[in-house]
Amino acid sequence: MKSSIKSLHLNNLIYKIIAIIFGYSFWLILAQHQNISMTIDIPICFFELDQNFEIQSPEKIKVTLNAKRSEFYNLNVFNEVAHINLNHIKKTGEYNIQLLPEHILLHNKIKLLNYFPSSLNIKVTESKKNINTRY
Amino acid sequence: MAQLLNFLLIYKWIDFLEISFLSVTIYYFSLWLKRDVQKNLAPGFFTLCSIIILSYALDMNNISNFLIIFMPSILMLFILVHQNILQKNFISIKNIAVPKIKNNNWIDLFMRHCLNLMNQNKQITCAIEGRDNLEGFLINEININTPVNKEIIDLIVNSSIFKENKIVHINYQGDLLGVNAVWNTNNHTFWISEEVRNIEIWKQDSLLFSSKTDVLVFKLCPKKRNFDIIAQGKIMENLAIAPAVQLIGDFIKKNIKDLHLRKDINEIINKESSPKQPYI
Numbered sequence: 001m002k003s004s005i006k007s008l009h010l011n012n013l014i015y016k017i018i019a020i021i022f023g024y025s026f027w028l029i030l031a032q033h034q035n036i037s038m039t040i041d042i043p044i045c046f047f048e049l050d051q052n053f054e055i056q057s058p059e060k061i062k063v064t065l066n067a068k069r070s071e072f073y074n075l076n077v078f079n080e081v082a083h084i085n086l087n088h089i090k091k092t093g094e095y096n097i098q099l100l101p102e103h104i105l106l107h108n109k110i111k112l113l114n115y116f117p118s119s120l121n122i123k124v125t126e127s128k129k130n131i132n133t134r135y
Numbered sequence: 136m137a138q139l140l141n142f143l144l145i146y147k148w149i150d151f152l153e154i155s156f157l158s159v160t161i162y163y164f165s166l167w168l169k170r171d172v173q174k175n176l177a178p179g180f181f182t183l184c185s186i187i188i189l190s191y192a193l194d195m196n197n198i199s200n201f202l203i204i205f206m207p208s209i210l211m212l213f214i215l216v217h218q219n220i221l222q223k224n225f226i227s228i229k230n231i232a233v234p235k236i237k238n239n240n241w242i243d244l245f246m247r248h249c250l251n252l253m254n255q256n257k258q259i260t261c262a263i264e265g266r267d268n269l270e271g272f273l274i275n276e277i278n279i280n281t282p283v284n285k286e287i288i289d290l291i292v293n294s295s296i297f298k299e300n301k302i303v304h305i306n307y308q309g310d311l312l313g314v315n316a317v318w319n320t321n322n323h324t325f326w327i328s329e330e331v332r333n334i335e336i337w338k339q340d341s342l343l344f345s346s347k348t349d350v351l352v353f354k355l356c357p358k359k360r361n362f363d364i365i366a367q368g369k370i371m372e373n374l375a376i377a378p379a380v381q382l383i384g385d386f387i388k389k390n391i392k393d394l395h396l397r398k399d400i401n402e403i404i405n406k407e408s409s410p411k412q413p414y415i
Binding site: 010015016018019020021022024025026027028029031032038041069070072073078 | 141142143144147153154155156157158159160161162165166169177181184187188191203286358
């Protein structure tokens with residue numbers, strides 16, 4: 001049984017390898033200029049938060065992007081980050097921040113189709129380091 | 136792994152499905168092309184694919200666009216060039232199912248009897264059917280369908296019903312299918328080239344059917360004490376006994392081994408090896 005499976009795999013092995021190489025190459029020629037949509041998780045980066053505060057929030061959001069297949073690789077889409085400016089937060093408490101397309105900086109060749117969630121609930125607390133230094 | 140897939144621009148499982156579909160299509164098409172051993176088209180097909188991919192990779196846009204646009208026509212050309220196989224299958228649609236070989240040495244036995252008959256100044260023409268079924272193309276006056284053996288050959292050849300100018304029909308498994316067989320030739324003169332028209336009728340018919348099926352036809356000439364063999368659309372005349380017997384033996388063995396015997400028969404002819412046993 002094992003030997004028959006082995007011989008099945010080894011029969012015309014060169015033809016199989018060549019077919020896979022050509023199959024992939026033709027697929028790449030046809031597919032790399034096609035527009036595709038993909039949903040990926042990207043991390044959220046908060047900036048300009050007062051040093052005395054700490055925040056608790058979701059770490060990632062789901063975004064659906066549309067671009068040519070080749071652009072996804074060339075423009076390194078998988079390393080995108082959502083940037084949210086928190087300079088307006090001056091005191092502790094719970095905030096609801098509306099996510100906007102501007103928060104996700106994308107190359108103009110890539111379209112943002114959708115993102116989830118559309119708003120973030122964040123909790124701002126005083127920094128523990130700060131509390132320790134006071135006492 | 137994820138990085139490799141990312142590098143290969145494969146992002147979804149459906150991409151694997153598409154690549155598999157293309158690969159399987161190319162694989163089976165190239166295997167089909169490979170089956171035409173008279174003209175091995177598979178390397179040509181691979182070269183064409185390589186040129187398309189290279190021209191695309193090297194940004195030779197005109198060449199790559201030209202080749203991609205005309206790809207269906209080029210594939211049709213490959214299929215048309217391969218038509219020899221198609222034509223053969225069209226003529227002889229049925230292939231004989233793979234059987235158990237009853238007796239590997241039947242050909243030695245049969246050839247020994249043939250040579251005995253030659254010593255008795257009897258002429259014999261024999262068609263050995265390969266995997267392509269000759270039913271409808273070779274019409275047996277008397278159907279026998281029994282394994283070849285000395286007694287039956289002696290009985291038939293010495294009887295008054297046996298006609299020396301007709302064909303003894305045998306298959307490669309060693310079954311004597313019939314005697315006094317004739318080719319069913321329905322006005323095929325337009326198939327035949329001028330030079331072939333001048334040769335004997337049995338050779339003309341045998342050439343036609345051997346070029347389209349895997350039948351081997353041979354004739355023993357008691358006067359010249361040699362063989363005329365026709366296979367794969369080729370005539371080998373005045374072959375001495377030893378190489379002829381070797382050639383027929385190799386033909387049978389090859390037919391047993393390979394589904395599609397279309398290998399260069401000249402290789403077999405050129406082998407000058409003596410038979411294992413004396414035939415006379």
